[in-house]
Amino acid sequence: MPLKLSKNMDEVCYPFIQESSCLCDFEVITDELCAQIGGVLAYLGDEFSDLRADLEQLQPLAFHLNGSVRGRLAIEEADLQWLNGRLRHYCTELGERLHRFVLPRGAVPVPQLNQARSNAKKAIRALVRVDQEGKQVAAILPRLCNLMCNFFFVLTLVVNQRRGFVETAFVSKSYGAPS
Numbered sequence: 001m002p003l004k005l006s007k008n009m010d011e012v013c014y015p016f017i018q019e020s021s022c023l024c025d026f027e028v029i030t031d032e033l034c035a036q037i038g039g040v041l042a043y044l045g046d047e048f049s050d051l052r053a054d055l056e057q058l059q060p061l062a063f064h065l066n067g068s069v070r071g072r073l074a075i076e077e078a079d080l081q082w083l084n085g086r087l088r089h090y091c092t093e094l095g096e097r098l099h100r101f102v103l104p105r106g107a108v109p110v111p112q113l114n115q116a117r118s119n120a121k122k123a124i125r126a127l128v129r130v131d132q133e134g135k136q137v138a139a140i141l142p143r144l145c146n147l148m149c150n151f152f153f154v155l156t157l158v159v160n161q162r163r164g165f166v167e168t169a170f171v172s173k174s175y176g177a178p179s
Contacts, residue, residue, distance in 0.1 A: 021133055026126035027066050029119055033148075034062035036116040043109035047162065051155060054086050058148070065123070065144060069130060073138050080140065083147050090154045097157060102167035106160045113156045120149035 037059040044052045061083075064074035091098050104114040124145045131137045160167055 021135070022126050022129035023069055023133075023135060026069065026123060026130055029122045029126055030062055030066035033116055033119040033123060034059055034066065036112055036119060037062060040109040040112045040116065043112065048159065051158065058083065058151075061144070062148075065141060068141055069127075069135060069137060073140070075138070075140050075144055077140065080144055080147060083144070083151060087147065087151050087154060090151075090158050094154065094157050094161060097161060098154070101170050101172075102157075103170050104156065105168060106156060106165050107163070110156045110159055113152045113159070117149050117152035117156070120145050120152060124149070 037055055041052060041055055041059070044055070061075065061079055064079075068074050104111070124142050127137050127142050127145065157167070159165075
């Protein structure tokens with residue numbers, strides 16, 4: 001017998017929660033992503049005021065991303081341009097440190113940023129499945145998710161660098177050293 005939503009709205013967390021489509025999964029993932037960004041903000045001290053300002057601007061974009069498939073598209077090219085500019089800013093700060101693969105380590109909020117990075121990837125995968133199910137996905141949405149993923153990774157390196165934390169390099173036995 002299929003599950004049915006309760007008639008008591010206090011017992012319903014989300015009206016679409018019982019859908020079998022991947023769209024609901026995408027919305028749950030982006031909801032979690034927004035919450036993770038809020039969690040990162042809770043750990044950022046005054047020495048990270050620039051990261052704080054950027055994440056405060058990025059967090060609402062995660063919720064805009066959330067509703068941009070089922071509802072009206074709420075992500076604009078200007079949002080990607082802004083985030084790409086901030087990514088370039090932090091990449092410049094990192095210099096050569098950016099060009100190596102490292103194990104995801106570091107003190108808070110680095111684990112939370114790594115989790116947000118992972119959830120941005122999950123959102124991309126969910127969008128792929130939503131598209132495969134025949135629901136139109138605006139091309140700007142996976143572009144934003146990919147950009148967010150890279151941004152969160154770079155922020156982990158920035159936080160670690162500013163704290164003097166030395167990352168552990170990772171060389172894959174499967175793929176070998178990067179060329």
